[in-house]
Amino acid sequence: MKNLSIYKFGTLFKTQYANMLEYRAEIALWAISGVIPFFMLNIWTNNGLNESINISNVMLSRYFLSAFFVRQFSVVWVVFTFEEDALLGRVSPYLIQPLHPFIRYFAQHIAEQLTRFPFALLIAIFFFIFNPQSLWIPSLLTIIVSLVSTFFSFLIQFLMQSIIASFCFWTEKASSIEKFLFIPTLFLSGLLAPVSSFPYYVKSWIYLTPFPYLIDLPASILSGNQANIIRGIFIQVLWIILFFSIFKKIWKSGTKKFTAMGL
Amino acid sequence: MEIWNKKVYCYGLMNIKKYLKVYSYFNYSSFSIELEYKFNLLIDLLTSILGLIGSIFLLSIFFSNTDEIGGWNFNQALIIQGIYTILNGITNTWFNPNLREIVKYIREGTLDYVLLKPIDSQFWISFKRISPTGLIEILLGFFVLIYCLYLNNIAFTLISFILLTITLICSISILYSLWFLISTTTIWFVKTWNATEVLRSFLYMGRFPIDSFSFSLRIFFSTIIPITFITSIPSEVLLGLSPAWKIILEVLVSMIFLVFSRKFWKFALRFYTSASS
Numbered sequence: 001m002k003n004l005s006i007y008k009f010g011t012l013f014k015t016q017y018a019n020m021l022e023y024r025a026e027i028a029l030w031a032i033s034g035v036i037p038f039f040m041l042n043i044w045t046n047n048g049l050n051e052s053i054n055i056s057n058v059m060l061s062r063y064f065l066s067a068f069f070v071r072q073f074s075v076v077w078v079v080f081t082f083e084e085d086a087l088l089g090r091v092s093p094y095l096i097q098p099l100h101p102f103i104r105y106f107a108q109h110i111a112e113q114l115t116r117f118p119f120a121l122l123i124a125i126f127f128f129i130f131n132p133q134s135l136w137i138p139s140l141l142t143i144i145v146s147l148v149s150t151f152f153s154f155l156i157q158f159l160m161q162s163i164i165a166s167f168c169f170w171t172e173k174a175s176s177i178e179k180f181l182f183i184p185t186l187f188l189s190g191l192l193a194p195v196s197s198f199p200y201y202v203k204s205w206i207y208l209t210p211f212p213y214l215i216d217l218p219a220s221i222l223s224g225n226q227a228n229i230i231r232g233i234f235i236q237v238l239w240i241i242l243f244f245s246i247f248k249k250i251w252k253s254g255t256k257k258f259t260a261m262g263l
Numbered sequence: 264m265e266i267w268n269k270k271v272y273c274y275g276l277m278n279i280k281k282y283l284k285v286y287s288y289f290n291y292s293s294f295s296i297e298l299e300y301k302f303n304l305l306i307d308l309l310t311s312i313l314g315l316i317g318s319i320f321l322l323s324i325f326f327s328n329t330d331e332i333g334g335w336n337f338n339q340a341l342i343i344q345g346i347y348t349i350l351n352g353i354t355n356t357w358f359n360p361n362l363r364e365i366v367k368y369i370r371e372g373t374l375d376y377v378l379l380k381p382i383d384s385q386f387w388i389s390f391k392r393i394s395p396t397g398l399i400e401i402l403l404g405f406f407v408l409i410y411c412l413y414l415n416n417i418a419f420t421l422i423s424f425i426l427l428t429i430t431l432i433c434s435i436s437i438l439y440s441l442w443f444l445i446s447t448t449t450i451w452f453v454k455t456w457n458a459t460e461v462l463r464s465f466l467y468m469g470r471f472p473i474d475s476f477s478f479s480l481r482i483f484f485s486t487i488i489p490i491t492f493i494t495s496i497p498s499e500v501l502l503g504l505s506p507a508w509k510i511i512l513e514v515l516v517s518m519i520f521l522v523f524s525r526k527f528w529k530f531a532l533r534f535y536t537s538a539s540s
């Protein structure tokens with residue numbers, strides 16, 4: 001039984017990867033649209049803003065490059081796909097299949113990340129050509145730990161969006177609720193400014209939210225900036241467990257509420 | 264000759280009337296679609312406030328480490344936020360919902376029907392839909408601007424009002440042309456919606472003073488993606504810091520953009536080869 005579900009996921013992943021490769025130009029554009037951290041880096045170093053937070057130019061540029069990478073591999077759009085599928089009536093056949101519909105979306109995301117990887121690498125190479133002094137090679141252990149942390153960050157975001165996507169069973173426009181998630185993620189996750197630079201009145205409560213664990217933690221690990229790695233990953237796991245149980249509950253009551261659309 | 268002139272004049276006048284009438288019908292139909300989702304309006308109100316708080320928060324992080332970035336102090340940089348919020352609202356109200364449709368028109372081949380209509384195709388495509396979501400942002404942006412007038416002790420005169428209006432109209436034209444240019448490329452590439460996402464992320468940098476970037480990025484943001492003209496110059500005008508040549512340059516640039524986007528649309532249409540059966 002266990003093997004069968006791995007087999008199913010493998011097949012789904014392969015087909016989705018083939019599908020994504022077909023749209024590689026689009027995915028390249030998505031990758032380019034993630035360059036905001038580099039612009040932010042430019043503002044930070046050009047105005048000497050990092051002097052008072054004790055992060056050198058080189059460390060800050062590594063941080064923002066890592067933030068770029070983490071963001072590339074934790075982008076989630078499941079709510080938009082699910083909403084479209086729900087409105088067009090594609091969800092009904094998915095529900096009949098002996099496979100949770102979200103496994104399909106999950107495979108889609110993983111396949112997209114794999115397609116995105118070469119483009120992200122290319123952007124990073126360009127970055128190093130312009131900033132050769134910030135080139136660094138993290139140890140194998142660092143890479144593995146930051147990969148795990150990035151994957152956990154992706155899982156947290158995927159589960160949060162899946163919870164919102166489940167609202168599709170009640171409302172037609174669940175994707176607009178997603179903005180409540182997107183805006184805090186943008187400003188509080190560390191994509192635009194490292195969390196260590198936040199004022200005290202925000203730092204005092206921000207670690208109680210999932211946001212700093214989305215970008216700041218994995219990016220700090222990868223770039224070698226200060227981070228409490230073990231505690232951070234432990235909290236990531238806690239958030240995953242919490243969101244997963246909420247998702248399961250909402251999904252259960254949502255499917256009871258389900259009324260087929262389309263056709 | 265006089266009769267001929269008169270004819271043209273009447274025809275032109277009637278044309279404007281016709282377009283205005285069509286436009287009011289467009290608005291009516293889009294509003295009745297959008298108002299079906301009243302709950303969405305509430306969400307949009309809350310998220311635009313959240314977004315504004317977020318960007319002011321980011322600015323405050325910058326300014327907690329320094330007194331000025333790129334020669335702008337916090338109160339002055341807030342003006343840029345206001346202008347950006349207004350322009351972003353305009354993008355969300357008019358440009359975004361319409362130009363998103365171009366992709367659909369071309370993929371499904373329904374552009375045929377638009378081209379057959381006795382009305383300008385660019386007009387139809389650019390103004391068909393209106394989404395009230397951005398209107399709230401525009402209001403918020405104006406509130407920020409008014410507050411900034413008070414913060415910066417600006418004596419708001421008639422001249423500065425006229426200049427601000429002119430530069431804002433130019434910014435809107437440039438923004439529109441950029442969106443329309445990228446959407447037009449759909450005729451060749453079919454799926455360019457992601458390219459607008461790239462544009463969106465570049466425009467995002469319009470929240471910050473252009474002088475805060477390094478020299479090479481300043482060049483990039485003045486030529487390829489001209490956010491200098493879009494947000495910085497109107498803000499400088501409001502502060503009374505903008506020399507006359509900058510305003511004239513902005514007018515010129517916006518005209519070039521408008522004419523070029525128009526020409527480019529006409530050019531692209533020659534390559535349009537319907538879709539489906």
